[in-house]
Amino acid sequence: xxxxxxxxxxxxxxxxxxxxxxxxxxxxxxxxxxxxxxxxxxxxxxxxxxxxxxxxxxxxxxxxxxxxxxxxxxxxxxxxxxxxxxxxxxxxxxxxxxxxxxxxxxxxxxxxxxxxxxxxxxxxxxxxxxxxxxxxxxxxxxxxxxxxxxxxxxxxxxxxxxxxxxxxxxxxxxxxxxxxxxxxxxxxxxxxxxxxxxxxxxxxxxxxxxxxxxxxxxxxxxxxxxxxxxxxxxxxxxxxxxxxxxxxxxxxxxxxxxxxxxxxxxxxxxxxxxxxxxx
Amino acid sequence: xxxxxxxxxxxxxxxxxxxxxxxxxxxxxxxxxxxxxxxxxxxxxxxxxxxxxxxxxxxxxxxxxxxxxxxxxxxxxxxxxxxxxxxxxxxxxxxxxxxxxxxxxxxxxxxxxxxxxxxxxxxxxxxxxxxxxxxxxxxxxxxxxxxxxxxxxxxxxxxxxxxxxxxxxxxxxxxxxxxxxxxxxxxxxxxxxxxxxxxxxxxxxxxxxxxxxxxxxxxxxxxxxxxxxxxxxxxxxxxxxxxxxxxxxxxxxxxxxxxxxxxxxxxx
Numbered sequence: 001x002x003x004x005x006x007x008x009x010x011x012x013x014x015x016x017x018x019x020x021x022x023x024x025x026x027x028x029x030x031x032x033x034x035x036x037x038x039x040x041x042x043x044x045x046x047x048x049x050x051x052x053x054x055x056x057x058x059x060x061x062x063x064x065x066x067x068x069x070x071x072x073x074x075x076x077x078x079x080x081x082x083x084x085x086x087x088x089x090x091x092x093x094x095x096x097x098x099x100x101x102x103x104x105x106x107x108x109x110x111x112x113x114x115x116x117x118x119x120x121x122x123x124x125x126x127x128x129x130x131x132x133x134x135x136x137x138x139x140x141x142x143x144x145x146x147x148x149x150x151x152x153x154x155x156x157x158x159x160x161x162x163x164x165x166x167x168x169x170x171x172x173x174x175x176x177x178x179x180x181x182x183x184x185x186x187x188x189x190x191x192x193x194x195x196x197x198x199x200x201x202x203x204x205x206x207x208x209x210x211x212x213x214x215x216x217x218x219x220x221x222x223x224x225x226x227x228x229x230x231x232x233x234x235x236x237x238x239x240x241x242x243x244x245x246x247x248x249x250x251x252x253x254x255x256x257x258x259x260x261x262x263x264x265x266x267x268x269x270x271x272x273x274x275x276x277x278x279x
Numbered sequence: 280x281x282x283x284x285x286x287x288x289x290x291x292x293x294x295x296x297x298x299x300x301x302x303x304x305x306x307x308x309x310x311x312x313x314x315x316x317x318x319x320x321x322x323x324x325x326x327x328x329x330x331x332x333x334x335x336x337x338x339x340x341x342x343x344x345x346x347x348x349x350x351x352x353x354x355x356x357x358x359x360x361x362x363x364x365x366x367x368x369x370x371x372x373x374x375x376x377x378x379x380x381x382x383x384x385x386x387x388x389x390x391x392x393x394x395x396x397x398x399x400x401x402x403x404x405x406x407x408x409x410x411x412x413x414x415x416x417x418x419x420x421x422x423x424x425x426x427x428x429x430x431x432x433x434x435x436x437x438x439x440x441x442x443x444x445x446x447x448x449x450x451x452x453x454x455x456x457x458x459x460x461x462x463x464x465x466x467x468x469x470x471x472x473x474x475x476x477x478x479x480x481x482x483x484x485x486x487x488x489x490x491x492x493x494x495x496x497x498x499x500x501x502x503x504x505x506x507x508x509x510x511x512x513x514x515x516x517x518x519x520x521x522x523x524x525x526x527x528x529x530x531x532x533x534x535x536x537x538x539x540x541x542x543x544x545x546x547x
Contacts, residue, residue, distance in 0.1 A: 119453050122470030122479040128453055142446055142457050180453050180481070246472065 009240040010216030012223040017231035023047035024236040033102030039192040042093030050093040069110035080163030094163035109178045120187040125205040132160035184244040194235035198226040211247030215239045304401045319403035320377035327396045331388035339497035342384040449541040453481040465493040502527040510536035
């Protein structure tokens with residue numbers, strides 16, 4: 001990441017209220033500009049194993065290859081597949097993930113599945129990644145509204161994952177790659193579906209716009225809100241604020257503007273009350 | 280800030296009853312500040328499915344009438360403090376106002392079976408909010424308890440039937456995007472800290488912070504476009520005159536400062 005465009009990030013991950021284990025993994029390296037959320041899938045320990053493997057392989061791969069996002073995810077895929085073939089208990093394990101890598105003033109995103117990357121810009125929040133699921137495609141096309149999609153029974157069926165079969169480098173039907181300029185006043189939010197299944201984009205945006213200057217506070221507040229809404233799955237969030245990102249100052253001011261103005265007679269009564277207390 | 284109250288009513292639901300209830304709800308939802316009193320400006324009205332079907336064709340007309348009535352009530356509140364026709368001396372009275380630019384009313388069929396025939400249930404918010412689906416969450420903003428009756432239901436469960444008037448597809452620096460229009464005015468531009476847009480384009484500063492405005496006429500359901508930019512707006516290849524409103528065809532290409540093009544499609 002370019003030094004002039006240093007951004008600050010905060011991370012939060014939580015098993016949620018219904019799951020015993022946290023099969024999500026997050027990885028954020030501010031100085032290298034690498035941000036990754038992973039949602040593991042598979043029975044017993046396998047989901048955690050898949051997610052951890054993805055983090056380990058991608059972090060290592062990106063250390064040696066400048067920003068080869070697709071290469072890193074392909075390497076993770078093939079390593080997860082290899083491990084799953086090796087041991088019965090890991091058979092069928094896989095994960096979905098969203099990886100954002102900052103290079104100079106651009107962000108490159110590599111994405112597989114239904115975790116998400118949002119871009120926050122001038123008060124609005126937009127989803128950059130597509131959801132690789134039937135419900136997600138219908139929502140992206142405008143056939144389903146957000147509320148309908150959130151309530152859909154097939155919401156969690158993804159048709160792309162990392163690790164269930166070997167992939168060749170450059171497989172176009174595997175990784176969605178996007179790249180866009182990262183403006184200093186913008187912010188990024190990466191999350192697993194444990195957040196976006198519980199909160200609407202509007203609810204997420206409301207919390208983000210109240211940015212108190214601490215990205216970690218935003219991440220934790222989002223996780224708390226998802227738990228408050230039911231916490232049905234593991235929840236993971238990385239919030240990355242550009243150097244000039246302020247949130248919506250109007251939202252913050254509206255809190256400080258609220259104050260009580262007392263009438264003169266009430267002030268007088270108070271004064272009399274205090275006088276009587278003293279004597 | 281949500282107010283929720285149901286109004287028991289015999290027989291058929293009349294437009295006047297809806298408007299009276301709106302005014303009552305607005306006054307219950309007032310939020311007093313130092314020098315002014317904010318009133319809710321965004322109302323969701325839930326009707327029994329039969330009432331909804333019966334009145335569906337005239338919602339726009341009810342809304343127009345209701346907006347006049349709400350506006351008149353606010354004007355009345357702002358002229359009140361007089362005793363026997365004499366202005367009360369002393370402190371400036373607080374100004375009653377709304378946070379949004381205009382009242383927004385949305386009519387929705389009740390899908391939970393909680394609103395009986397002839398009733399209307401109203402949820403109101405202090406803020407008008409920007410995007411489709413971006414509503415109803417301002418309740419947590421100031422952490423105030425609802426001041427009347429029952430607790431508010433989570434906004435998500437109820438917002439399954441938002442009406443989409445049009446869709447706008449475009450590609451800015453963040454990639455291809457789809458914006459669903461569910462309000463009567465859409466402000467489009469690059470936006471800024473103190474200039475929030477309904478549709479904030481992620482692009483360079485050749486695009487004005489507020490570039491153009493789309494307005495929907497609820498009576499005719501037609502859209503109009505108004506250029507407010509420095510570098511110009513094109514409708515179907517023709518440059519618009521700044522400050523002059525033009526009707527928008529049901530399908531149209533809107534050029535923004537020769538930087539990007541939005542595909543507009545009405546869902547009439």
